[in-house]
Amino acid sequence: MQAFRPLLVAPFTDENFRQATLLAKTLDKDLKKLGRLEAATADLGRSLAFPGVALLFLLAVALFALRIAGVGDLGIYVVFGTVVAGYMALNIGANDVANNMAPAVGSKALSLTAALIIAAVCETAGACWPGARWSTPSPRESSPRHRSWTPRA
Numbered sequence: 456m457q458a459f460r461p462l463l464v465a466p467f468t469d470e471n472f473r474q475a476t477l478l479a480k481t482l483d484k485d486l487k488k489l490g491r492l493e494a495a496t497a498d499l500g501r502s503l504a505f506p507g508v509a510l511l512f513l514l515a516v517a518l519f520a521l522r523i524a525g526v527g528d529l530g531i532y533v534v535f536g537t538v539v540a541g542y543m544a545l546n547i548g549a550n551d552v553a554n555n556m557a558p559a560v561g562s563k564a565l566s567l568t569a570a571l572i573i574a575a576v577c578e579t580a581g582a583c584w585p586g587a588r589w590s591t592p593s594p595r596e597s598s599p600r601h602r603s604w605t606p607r608a
Contacts, residue, residue, distance in 0.1 A: 509545055516541035548578055 520537035524530040556570040565573070 512545065513538055513541050551578065 517534050517538050520534045521530065524533035524537075552571070552574040556565070556574055559565040560567055560570050
């Protein structure tokens, strides 16, 4: 096959028309492939966004625990335990949201975005507001010697 010559230079013939049509079809196929590649890349980016945010949260928890516990002999255990607790908190929060918001999102009464925003505000408020009223018991209150209970028969 001859090398393709631009249509402006060559006179308009059937051969030039066939070559231009072939080139247009090839270009269309390539553009469709690029469009599919772009869509796949966007889907992959969206699917990796949520685990990325969760990993950033766990990294922040680890850095917070490292700052509080320090780098002492047992500091690594405190950091590891705090990261595990953060992971469990993410799972428990996701389970709470799924149980509460699934009917509203499934019936299309709420969009997924609105349900996630409502859940984030309510979960955070529920963790911070009532939690501020609790106090740590004194050593006397938590000592088993000072508890008054009798086992049931």
